[in-house]
Amino acid sequence: MKRIEMEVSGGCQCGAVRYHATAMHDNSHLCHCRMCQKASGNIFAALVAAPDDALSWTRGKPSIWKSSALVERGFCANCGTPLFFHHLENGRTNLMIGSLDDPHAFSPHANTCTENMVAWFDTITGIENTGATENNGADWAAAIKESSNQHPDHDTTSWAVRGVMAERYSGGCQCGAVRCHGAWAVVLPVIWGQRCECDPASGIVAHLCYRPLLGGR
Numbered sequence: 001m002k003r004i005e006m007e008v009s010g011g012c013q014c015g016a017v018r019y020h021a022t023a024m025h026d027n028s029h030l031c032h033c034r035m036c037q038k039a040s041g042n043i044f045a046a047l048v049a050a051p052d053d054a055l056s057w058t059r060g061k062p063s064i065w066k067s068s069a070l071v072e073r074g075f076c077a078n079c080g081t082p083l084f085f086h087h088l089e090n091g092r093t094n095l096m097i098g099s100l101d102d103p104h105a106f107s108p109h110a111n112t113c114t115e116n117m118v119a120w121f122d123t124i125t126g127i128e129n130t131g132a133t134e135n136n137g138a139d140w141a142a143a144i145k146e147s148s149n150q151h152p153d154h155d156t157t158s159w160a161v162r163g164v165m166a167e168r169y170s171g172g173c174q175c176g177a178v179r180c181h182g183a184w185a186v187v188l189p190v191i192w193g194q195r196c197e198c199d200p201a202s203g204i205v206a207h208l209c210y211r212p213l214l215g216g217r
């Protein structure tokens, strides 16, 4: 596996979590294993690795779920974007190609773990291509563009995370001194790192919020 010195940035859809790599490996591939299908919510995970020593998190931190004793999977807890597959013992982090600012830069060289490749995989490049979003309605495309909460495909010096994930939710810390409801109430503690004295060891308020918010309505 070759290491290529290059600058690569990416992150999640809402922009709460951003990363930068100063080198990449030439291992771009599509993994069809059942775990990658679940982790990506898709029929395969398109992945390319950054050496761990070249990868840094430039905004926020990914949330991590261990899918096995050997593998961590990273994602944004705010918007849900899957970000990486990290084999704990091989020194590299396979980034989700769709999370890169320029996903065109890494064409895949291999299909891997194909025991669960969907039976119709070979047909996907031959099906109807309905063209640009505008083809489905200029008004629709304009409305999406106008109201988009998505982080742009380049690094930003500052960024206020927007979004409405939490609008239907409310929650707070254990003692009730800090309550959050609506998107901004959830997002701002992430940025400011507020803590409630009722449970200072447990970290930022947002963490306390997320659990009741995401765990139950």
Ligand SMILES: [Zn+2]
Pocket (backbone or CB within 6 Å): 012, 013, 014, 015, 016, 017, 076, 077, 078, 079, 080, 081
């Ligand atoms: Zn996000």
Ligand SMILES: [Zn+2]
Pocket (backbone or CB within 6 Å): 031, 032, 033, 034, 035, 036, 037, 045, 113
């Ligand atoms: Zn996989």
